[in-house]
Amino acid sequence: MTFSKEHSAGFVANHMARLFAHGLARRIAPLGLAPAQFMVLLELWQEDGxxxxxxxxxxxxxxATMSNTLRRMERDGLIVRRAHDHDRRARRICLTDKARALQAAAIRAAQDQNETALASLSDAExxxxxxxxxxxxxxxxRNWGD
Incomplete structure (x- = not known):
């Protein structure tokens, strides 16, 4: 069998991820969010600080990517950086009230995107x-370094 994009797990996964991200971006843009910010917010909504x-x-x-994303989020009033209780070199990333207020709408947008993407699949699929x-x-x- 010759190698083709249709048989490449990497190509298909990347393509699917781009389509998901594009759909999510459209849905969360009215909230003033980008997909990278949404991913950070998901983590912080689960465990702030x-x-x-x-x-x-x-x-x-x-x-470097995280640093840039956090800088934009701080500029947009979504996070603040606070001193870490146990490590003077580290800073805790904390949600603002603005970010907390976006949680329900942003998660609903992501759920809508997932539902659209998976609509043709049964629950078992x-x-x-x-x-x-x-x-x-x-x-x-597990094989990150390979």
Whole structure:
């Protein structure tokens, strides 16, 4: 079999991710959010006060990318940086009231995007797809250095 994009898991996953991101971007733009900001907010809505290092690790992004995203979020009034209780070098990233107020609408937008994307799948197919994607992500994280 010759290599083609239709048979490349990487190509298909990347294509699907771009389409998801584009759809999400359209849905959260009226809230003043970008997809990268939304991903950070999801982590902070779950656990406010994480460090930049925590966010880099949890979201598997480059330090410079996270730094730029957090700078924009701070400029937009979504986060503030506070001193860390136990590490004078680290800063905690904390949500503002503005960011907390966006949570319900932003999550609803993401749920709508997911529903649109997965509409042609049965509940069992959705569960299977999610399980397989998590399995692949886990394998890639374990082999990150390869």
């Amino acid at each position: 994480l460090t930049q290092h925590d966010l880099v690790t949890r979201l598997d992004v480059e330090q 959705r569960a299977h797809l999610m399980a397989l994607m998590h399995k692949v992500v886990g394998a890639m994280r």
